[in-house]
Amino acid sequence: xxxxxxxxxxxxxxxxxxxxxxxxxxxxxxxxxxxxxxxxxxxxxxxxxxxxxxxxxxxxxxxxxxxxxxxxxxxxxxxxxxxxxxxxxxxxxxxxxxxxxxxxxxxxxxxxxxxxxxxxxxxxxxxxxxxxxxxxxxxxxxxxxxxxxxxxxxxxxxxxxxxxxxxxxxxxxxxxxxxxxxxxxxxxxxxxxxxxxxxxxxxxxxxxxxxxxxxxxxxxxxxxxxxxxxxxxxxxxxxxxxxxxxxxxxxxxxxxxxxxxxxxxxxxxxxxxxxxxxxxxxxxxxxxx
Numbered sequence: 001x002x003x004x005x006x007x008x009x010x011x012x013x014x015x016x017x018x019x020x021x022x023x024x025x026x027x028x029x030x031x032x033x034x035x036x037x038x039x040x041x042x043x044x045x046x047x048x049x050x051x052x053x054x055x056x057x058x059x060x061x062x063x064x065x066x067x068x069x070x071x072x073x074x075x076x077x078x079x080x081x082x083x084x085x086x087x088x089x090x091x092x093x094x095x096x097x098x099x100x101x102x103x104x105x106x107x108x109x110x111x112x113x114x115x116x117x118x119x120x121x122x123x124x125x126x127x128x129x130x131x132x133x134x135x136x137x138x139x140x141x142x143x144x145x146x147x148x149x150x151x152x153x154x155x156x157x158x159x160x161x162x163x164x165x166x167x168x169x170x171x172x173x174x175x176x177x178x179x180x181x182x183x184x185x186x187x188x189x190x191x192x193x194x195x196x197x198x199x200x201x202x203x204x205x206x207x208x209x210x211x212x213x214x215x216x217x218x219x220x221x222x223x224x225x226x227x228x229x230x231x232x233x234x235x236x237x238x239x240x241x242x243x244x245x246x247x248x249x250x251x252x253x254x255x256x257x258x259x260x261x262x263x264x265x266x267x268x269x270x271x272x273x274x275x276x277x278x279x280x281x282x283x284x285x286x287x288x289x
Contacts, residue, residue, distance in 0.1 A: 031069060031254035032286060034261070035224075041261045042066070046273060047227075048288045053114065053256060060106055071157075071256075072106060074099075074113040077143050085125075085132060086116050088139035096146055109153040112184060115143060116158040119178060123168040133174040144181055159186035159224060162204035166197070179215035186222035188258070191241050193233045198241055205248040223249040227272035227283065228259030235279065242282050257286070 033049035036042050039062045042052060052063045053071035063070050076095060078086045089095060100107065119136065126132040144156055160175055179185050189205040191198065209221045225246065229238050249255050260272035260283075268274065272283065280287075 031222075031256075033068070033254075033256045035256060035258045036063075037262055037264075042068075045261070046287050047257050047260055047283075048286065051254065051256065057103060057106070064106055064108070069112070070106065070108075071112045071114055074115050074147070075117055077147075078116045078139070080122075085122055086119055086136055086139075088143045092143060093146055096150060100150060107151055107154065110155060111153070112155045112157055113147065113151070114157055114159075115147070115182075116140065118161040118164065118188065119158050120164040120168075120171050120175065121161055123164045123171045128168040128170045130170050130174070133171055137174050137177055140178055140181060155183035155220075157182050157184035157186065157220075157222070159188060159222070160208075161188050161190070162201055163190075165204070166200060176211065176215040179212050179219060182216070182219065184220035184222060184254075185212050185216075186224050186256070188224035188226070189245060190226040190258075191238065193230060195234075195237060198237075201241075202244055202248065205245055206251075209251045220254065221252045222254045222256060223252040225249060225255055225257045226259065227257040228263045228266070228270040229272075229275070229279070231267070231269050235276070239279055239282060242279075246282060255286075257283075 029050070031051040032047075033051035033053070034041070034045060034047045036045075036052050036054040036056075036059050038056060039059050042049075042059060042062055049068060051069035051071065052059070053073070054060050054063070055073045055075075060070055060072055076089070076099070077092050078088060081087050119140070120133065123133075140158070147154065147156060158178060160178075165171055165175070187205070187208045189201045191201060205223070212219050212221050226242065229235075257272070259270065262268065263270045272280075275283075
C-alpha cells in the first residue's frame with residue numbers, strides 16, 4: 001500500500017476480531033487501528049487500536065502478543081509488474097509453503113491476510129482493457145485457491161482505490177467479481193491535492209459499502225483512512241475533505257489509518273502526528289485520550 005500511495009503522491013505533487021491477535025472471539029466493538037512500521041510505532045501510538053497491520057513480521061508478532069487483531073502482509077504473492085498490473089508470482093505455491101513453514105505461529109484462526117493492495121490501480125496504464133482485468137482476476141482466483149487450501153482458518157482480503165476507476169468504466173464489473181471472492185475488502189480514498197477529484201472520491205467512499213455488500217453480502221468492509229498531507233496542499237481544503245471522509249467511514253465495518261506516524265519515502269512532515277491542532281482535531285475521536 002505504501003509504495004502505491006507514495007508513487008501516486010509523488011506524481012500528484014510534481015504534477016501535483018476474531019483476529020490473529022489472540023484466541024478470543026471477535027470483539028463486538030468495531031475494529032479500529034493503524035498501519036504500523038516497526039514495533040515502536042505500536043508502543044508509541046497515538047491512534048487507539050484493537051487491530052493492526054504491518055509489513056514487518058516482528059511487529060505482527062508483537063501485535064499478537066499484546067492481544068490485538070492482526071492483518072498479515074501477503075503481498076509477496078501478488079507483486080506489481082510492468083504497466084501497473086498485479087499478477088500472481090510464478091512460484092506462488094512454493095513461496096506460500098515457505099511462509100507457512102516459517103511463520104505458522106502467527107497464522108491463528110481468524111487471522112486476516114492482505115493479498116492485493118489497490119487492485120486495478122494500474123487500470124489507466126492498461127487503457128481500460130477488460131482482457132487485462134480478467135487476467136488479473138484469474139490470477140486472484142488461483143492465489144485464493146492456493147491460500148484457502150493451506151490456510152482455511154484465515155480470512156482473505158484485498159483493497160481498491162477510486163483512483164483505479166476514474167475514466168475507467170470497464171473495470172467496475174471486475175471489481176465486483178473480485179470482492180465476491182474474499183472475506184474482507186478495503187478501500188482507500190486518499191486525496192492528492194486536486195480539488196476537481198473531491199466529489200468523485202466522496203461518492204466512491206459513500207457508495208463502496210453498498211457496492212461491496214451487493215457483490216458479497218457477508219464481506220467485511222474496511223475504510224483505510226488518509227493520515228498524511230503534503231505540505232503544499234491547501235490545509236483548509238484537506239480538512240474539509242477529511243471531515244467528510246471520516247464521517248463516511250462510519251458506514252464501514254472497520255477503519256485503519258495510514259500515514260499517522262510515518263510515510264516512509266516521503267518527508268516526515270507529511271505524517272499525521274505533525275498535523276497542526278486544527279487538522280489534528282478532525283482525528284481526535286480516534287486518538288488515545
